[in-house]
Amino acid sequence: DQQVKQNSPSLSVQEGRISILNCDYTNSMFDYFLWYKKYPAEGPTFLISISSIKDKNEDGRFTVFLNKSAKHLSLHIVPSQPGDSAVYFCAASEGETSGSRLTFGEGTQLTVNP
Amino acid sequence: GAVVSQHPSWVICKSGTSVKIECRSLDFQATTMFWYRQFPKQSLMLMATSNEGSKATYEQGVEKDKFLINHASLTLSTLTVTSAHPEDSSFYICSATPPGRRVDGYTFGSGTRLTIV
Numbered sequence: 001d002q003q004v005k006q007n008s009p010s011l012s013v014q015e016g017r018i019s020i021l022n023c024d025y026t027n028s029m030f031d032y033f034l035w036y037k038k039y040p041a042e043g044p045t046f047l048i049s050i051s052s053i054k055d056k057n058e059d060g061r062f063t064v065f066l067n068k069s070a071k072h073l074s075l076h077i078v079p080s081q082p083g084d085s086a087v088y089f090c091a092a093s094e095g096e097t098s099g100s101r102l103t104f105g106e107g108t109q110l111t112v113n114p
Numbered sequence: 115g116a117v118v119s120q121h122p123s124w125v126i127c128k129s130g131t132s133v134k135i136e137c138r139s140l141d142f143q144a145t146t147m148f149w150y151r152q153f154p155k156q157s158l159m160l161m162a163t164s165n166e167g168s169k170a171t172y173e174q175g176v177e178k179d180k181f182l183i184n185h186a187s188l189t190l191s192t193l194t195v196t197s198a199h200p201e202d203s204s205f206y207i208c209s210a211t212p213p214g215r216r217v218d219g220y221t222f223g224s225g226t227r228l229t230i231v
Binding site: 002004009032034041042043044045046049089093095096097098099100101102103104105106107 | 123155156209212213215219220221222225
């Protein structure tokens, strides 16, 4: 039972354009959402997060949008850069405190072409 | 910042042997560490939550006797894959966080590529 789903295994965009990565979840108890970036043979690195009390959080080129009614979130990267090429994972948790368990999506491979 | 070291980064073993993977928090104490498993092009699946000084909490479907977890100190958790078989081949990742930090403070190790032949 995949509670967090990323339906697009891959995405290719041109440098300078916007990258939009999508994520859907089914568990209504999830109230904290995170995006991670991962390179091969490395662990994920945290990018940005959002609490369920918000619908948008922005950090530089990265913005996460949350639509609770649709159980959908997205990560916008603008402008996209070649260095952004990596696998992006969406994750969700029940609560944001230390010890909360993360549930990950399958990941989306983003390729930014020069 | 918080650093988590995972060792070894890759290992190849014969079927039937046991393999130990270490996860260390280098500059902080971690009362809780998490172990994940990732198959190619799939999500990171949480295997267990490792608690210092107590038994690990395993996720449904994870064999406790197969995947032994020990959290002997505040900076070290180990995962031992016992009597490993080719189907245990996977990428194993740990994560840890200092007490009191939020989930976005979790730091991940670099992972261990385990191949059983």
